[in-house]
Amino acid sequence: MQSIIRPEMKLIDMCNILESKVKELVAAEGLKCGWGFPTGCSLNHCAAHYTPNPHDFTKLTQDDICKLDFGVQVNGMIIDCAFTVAFNDVFDPLIQSTLDATNTGLKVAGIDVMFSEIGSAIEEVIKSYEFEYKSKVYNIKPIKNLNGHSILPYHIHGGKSVPIIATNDDTRMEENEIYAIETFATTGRGYVTEGLDCSHYMKYYDNPFLNENSTRLNSAKILLGGINTHFGTLAFCRRWLDQLGFNKHALALKSLVDSEIIRPYPPLNDIPGSFSSQMEHTILLRPSCKEVVSRGDDF
Structure with missing residues (x-):
């Protein structure tokens, strides 16, 4: 997808291409295998839960930053992943902050690791970045009310939330659990609220x-x-x-x-005029190893 996405592309076309490829690759068959959830392509201050509704022909522009969040399921086992796309290199530090933060979360995560350890490590990485836009410097911060999460069969949000900020959560990861290690960074207030036009x-x-x-x-x-x-x-x-x-x-x-x-699940927005990024991978905590099941050669 990274080689296909381009400026002036309709978001609905981008989603249809990705979802068609998922159906092809997994030989989609109803609830047995296919899409894990709708393809998210949230723009700019919208951090999550946006996909075009019918007759929404919004285009991706040269100066947008887009979070592409997608998944696949086989027998209810869901793989959840996301990356951020932008064509203007001014967004590079914002994108890099969540790339590094998610990779840090993946390294820290493991059997018997406390959620508080993961959140603290992620927050430290994100806050180490700055974003310069139109001659003004912004501190990049994590979106504190968005989290990673456990995954259960046919349940994308399995009941446990993995923070991306420092907390006192002493919940520990357990053997054979599946988690989406997911980070969000923003130039805004670091808190999202529900928007309109739910998809x-x-x-x-x-x-x-x-x-x-x-x-x-x-x-x-x-x-x-x-x-x-x-x-x-x-x-x-x-x-x-x-x-x-x-x-x-x-x-x-x-x-x-x-x-x-x-x-x-309405769109989740930071303040208008802000920008946000996302990076996500899914891990399986096997008894003898930690497997990043969404990792590929280019992602």
Whole structure:
């Protein structure tokens, strides 16, 4: 993908290319194998959870910084990874900060390691960088309310959060666990809030009535059946609903959200005018080694 992405490319085209390649490489077969979650391509002050909705033809420009966050799953085992793309070299220190921070997190992580050790090491690396933009120097800081996370079968967020700042969290990593070691850096305030125009959705894990549609809306019942069949508890996006033939799904989806069967995950934004970067790899803590399962020759 790094060789394909270019200025003036539509983000929706970029996502479709990547997702088509994932389907091809894993021979996608429903819930057995395929996409792990929607491809994120969050721009600039938006740090996470943005993918184009249908008819969103936003283009990547020469002066954007884009976080490309994508994943694949086989039998529910999800690999989660991300990198940051920019064409203007002014963003190099910001990108390098999360590259180095994630690699540091990968080195520190391991069986019996406390989360506090990982977060402290990551924060120290990110804060060692500065960003100069339009003759002004900014201190780069971690986004304190974004974290790495454990991964369980068909559950992208497995219940444990790996901080990217210093904390007193004495939780320890355990043998055979899978983690996404994920770092975010920003030139803004270091804290994200939810934005508008949601694109990411997922079923509630902890709702015992997940498959019981309490809505009276027939279209919502039909939509839930499609979600159960194609995504289960995996995250999905509105583009994918369109591709399945649910072209007029807005009202049905809102009904499922209002019924607390489906949970929305809106874009997560720092302050407008700021810039953010991300880097992520997935590790498996085997009894005898630590394996970075998302690592490749070029990433």
